[in-house]
Amino acid sequence: MSLDFEKLTVYSKSFSGFTPDKEALLLEVGSQIKPHLAAVTDEFYQQLATIPETAAFLEGRVEGLKKTHRLWMEGLFTGPYDKDFTAQMFKVGDVHVKVKLPVEFMAGAMTLINNRLFTLIIETFGDDKQHCARTIAAVNSVTGFSLLVMQQSYQASSLAEELEKFLKISGMSRTLFTNLALAYRDK
Template sequence: MTPSATPLEDNELETFLRIGHLSADDASLLAQLGPVVIPHLPKLTDHFYTQLLTDPQIAPHLEGRIDMLKATHVMWLQDLFCGDYGADFIARQEKIGFVHVKVKVPTLFVSSSMSFLRAEIPLLLEECADQLPEPLSECTGSVLRVLDLCHYLIDRAYFKQMMSVMGISRALLDRLMTV
């Protein structure tokens, strides 16, 4: 995105955005996709939670909370189509990551959930192809780029927590990973 869209001191995020090519054009396209996609998000969320409940490792984490989690998930999905991916969006994604860490959601669940969405949202876009503001491939690319950004920001919360618990710096963690 543009330099004003992210905190200037966040070189890692700047690098991620530069390499990942999430652009102002993506932001505009995602905002245009909102009216097309948002009405379908509750159904996508139902499908997502049906899938999660079939997994014996994940299902116990969801017991008694499905309705609340579904509502939160739909709001999060809607946010993907807000068109503004600046500091407030980044802060919301990082907060989601820290909440996942706090309630001890294993990273496997985050990664597999993002994988599910990377597979299912393009299918949703394909079903709505006649309503899309741009070609399907461009719409899909924009959605995948914003999902990747969210995944990166959520995962980063796990790394920050690990460094905090271990009392090490990012530089030391990087050195340890190269040993």
Template sequence: METRSERKSWTVQKEDIHAELAEMMELTPEEKTLLSELEGGAEKQAEALTEDFYSRLLAHENTAEYFEGEDMSERHAMIADWFVDLFSGEYGQEYVAQRLKIGHVHVQIGLPVRYPLSMIDVIMQHGRTVAEQSASPDAAEEAFQKVLSLDIAVFNQAYEDRQLKHLANLVGGERLARRLLTGVGD
């Protein structure tokens, strides 16, 4: 199998990430409307989500340490707002920029990516509960899964950006860093 030394995907950065992911997710205007109609239901579900979310995180020593000395009411409000935004119906560049910012904060505090990703089932469960309130629950759940997938992709992009930046600084350039990461030339 031939290994490529360059990939088109390597050139997609910053604002272009949104366009690429939006195209890949194939989120239709109808799905956006369906989700936006459920925003009120998401607001009502947000408290139960935050309770389940932080109960799990605080029950484990390795994740609980990230909340020592933190104002948990502020954390609850932040995760509640994030959850409700999943049902906003607006998933443009501003939405992606905000999600990248959240991801970068997780990177800056040194939170291993495995911890936020291990919480996806909690978010999915509560998203499903909201989707069930729709006149078209199956379509609403499918749309919610797409938006959550978008968030996961953007969140992971924040981690990749940080790692790539550090490696590029060490080796003198992003192209070389990407080549090293992929093992091209081995």
């Protein structure tokens, strides 16, 4: 399945309110936030460890997951937030699909991450309420953007599974299906 990551970028940014001014703000504050992201990651995985349902997904993998998580969080404050970023977020979602992580875990995890990031922003910029509020809104938008893209992986996987079921039930070959789809696509 081939996705148009440029189109998915525009779509996800519009739903998350991730505007160019918010992108610029994240780049501006990144140098002040990035030194704290290892602690945010550590706290996140400590919280996940207290949730019994996440244990099977973490067992023996926490240190590797932390490294990947820190890199993702740094990317939230370094950009660019383009089709390559979107493709990477889709890939992250695809990995979650492959390990059969329930989709609701991603939304819950993003809430935990945002809670900690918002606290960090208040601690860092709390003296300037407007700047603090704008920064929280920017972080909320970039994490929402990331989550929307990651969740598209689940939808794509579901469609692929349905197609496989259809092909198996109908006895139709993938080649025939693809040729039929291409023939009717422009009509």
